[in-house]
Amino acid sequence: xxxxxQIPAALSVPEGENLVLNCSFTDSAIYNLQWFRQDPxxxxxxxxxxQSSQREQTSGRLNASLDKSSGRSTLYIAASQPGDSATxxxxxxxxxxxxxxxxxxxxxxxxxx
Amino acid sequence: xxxxxxxxKFQVLKTGQSMTLQCAQDMxxxxxxxxxxxxxxxxxxxxxxASEGTTDKGEVPxxxxxxxxxxxxxxxxxxxxxxxxTSVYFCASTRENGASGxxxxxxxxxxxx
Numbered sequence: 001x002x003x004x005x006q007i008p009a010a011l012s013v014p015e016g017e018n019l020v021l022n023c024s025f026t027d028s029a030i031y032n033l034q035w036f037r038q039d040p041x042x043x044x045x046x047x048x049x050x051q052s053s054q055r056e057q058t059s060g061r062l063n064a065s066l067d068k069s070s071g072r073s074t075l076y077i078a079a080s081q082p083g084d085s086a087t088x089x090x091x092x093x094x095x096x097x098x099x100x101x102x103x104x105x106x107x108x109x110x111x112x113x
Numbered sequence: 114x115x116x117x118x119x120x121x122k123f124q125v126l127k128t129g130q131s132m133t134l135q136c137a138q139d140m141x142x143x144x145x146x147x148x149x150x151x152x153x154x155x156x157x158x159x160x161x162x163a164s165e166g167t168t169d170k171g172e173v174p175x176x177x178x179x180x181x182x183x184x185x186x187x188x189x190x191x192x193x194x195x196x197x198x199t200s201v202y203f204c205a206s207t208r209e210n211g212a213s214g215x216x217x218x219x220x221x222x223x224x225x226x
Binding site for chain 2: 034043
């Protein structure tokens with residue numbers, strides 16, 4: 001059974017820092033991995049999607065990497081801003097054909113001005 | 114705006130009452146999903162519909178029923194609401210088995226008293 005773990009559960013940093021959020025998964029047979037952002041009381045916003053054949057994806061100040069063999073993904077946020085404060089969720093899509101996502105518990109990030 | 118639309122956004126039910134959560138997507142996606150999100154439990158799959166005309170149970174289906182009304186619409190029904198069903202419910206869709214990533218609705222916050 002696929003399990004997804006995100007470390008740390010919470011993170012507080014001063015504005016301007018570069019930071020890394022970690023995601024690990026137990027079954028390397030994945031189709032793709034998706035990072036989401038969730039603001040308090042809101043829905044999930046897709047940040048980056050990495051296919052199993054890719055090593056990384058970039059969008060603005062965000063960079064996500066994928067190492068399928070070791071079961072790890074990282075989300076790198078450059079030059080963090082208070083507006084980046086949110087919960088970041090990692091979700092893995094298994095290699096079956098049902099399209100089900102398995103989520104980690106999330107990392108809650110606070111960026112202090 | 115294109116995306117996944119959920120109604121209602123908030124609902125309070127008394128124990129034993131029934132209700133239907135509505136979800137519609139306008140992206141011509143084949144697959145649709147219902148998740149619930151609870152503190153400390155993360156997002157868990159309730160039911161999904163891999164394609165129009167099919168539905169399957171997810172991780173936590175007890176107490177729920179679903180209907181894939183057509184390609185656009187996927188509803189979730191609580192026949193006899195219980196306090197344990199107090200949660201935030203998210204609908205999601207994807208084009209074909211998750212290859213293009215998932216789009217989530219903004220959620221329905223349900224309280225059962």
